[in-house]
Amino acid sequence: MPPCTLYEALATLPDPRSRHGRIHPLPAVMGLVALAMLSGRKSLAGISRFGRQHGAPLAHALGFRRGKTPTVSTLSRTLRRFDPQNREAALSRWVTGRCDPHAFEHIAIDGKTLRGSRQGDVPGHHLVAAYAPAVQAVLAQARVDAKTNEHKAALELLGILPVRGKVVTGDAMFCQRDLATQVIDSGGDYVLVAKDNQPALVTDIQAGFAFETAARSIAAATSP
CATH class of the missing domain: 3.30.420.10 (Ribonuclease H-like superfamily/Ribonuclease H)
Structure with a gap:
């Protein structure tokens, strides 16, 4: 099975929004966020501005039905509802799927x-x-x-x-x-x-190395 694309991985996220008043498809919103952040936009204002700058061609390519990307307030309301662990799991599936183990x-x-x-x-x-x-x-x-x-x-x-x-x-x-x-x-x-915050462990490690060094010295001295 070929590895999934980033868009496909994000499309597997459960939609936490109420069915009432949904304007933008969730995969399109998450695709915009991912693409903008990969392009260096780190804030909601930057992500929203990225969408406006690229206009309708990008909006349609990502799956926005109306050819417009979300405003800052829409992005904020949508992203606040997500479970970070779900997002991390989706991104992890995408990364590991594209990395040869x-x-x-x-x-x-x-x-x-x-x-x-x-x-x-x-x-x-x-x-x-x-x-x-x-x-x-x-x-x-x-x-x-x-x-x-x-x-x-x-x-x-x-x-x-x-x-x-x-x-x-x-x-x-x-x-x-x-x-x-x-x-x-x-x-x-x-x-x-191992550091001094675990002194017993450090002592055991040092003793182990000292024993091995001593054992090698004895073996070398007694070997024919």
Whole structure:
């Protein structure tokens, strides 16, 4: 089966809008948002202006029946109703479907706060992303809410990623027993950073390396 297009992936999203007063087809709206953001438009005003600048030809190509793209207020009302996890799942299906799983062996997980997402005293949106450097693609990402942390969000990502045969890397935040276990159980390997916030683990690692070094020295000294 050929990989789906971005438009086809977005078209699978359930429509959260009431049937009353729908003007624009949902796949057309989501297609406009995706295309505008890929072109560098990061705000609702920029996305709406992108639609107006390209006019009726773009509107018809995306599936807008009236040849007009949404206003800022329409975009805001529509996007506010979406479940971010549904959007992420649709985008992840599109990306992973177009990435040959044999084309990369390394998956890097990391957490970041979205620039510009903080509003006053309201903290910014924090995400954990899984990135494949070899194909320069974000395979999936999950939001870290106030009730969880980065490593729990990473566990969700690992549950939907092609981990078998891959090496998962992460910083000290992800150096957790359950995460390492999930990677191994999924058929992958991991390289995680251990720091002084886990002194017992660091001591065990140092002792392991020291034992191996000593064992090699003894073997070399006693070998014929």
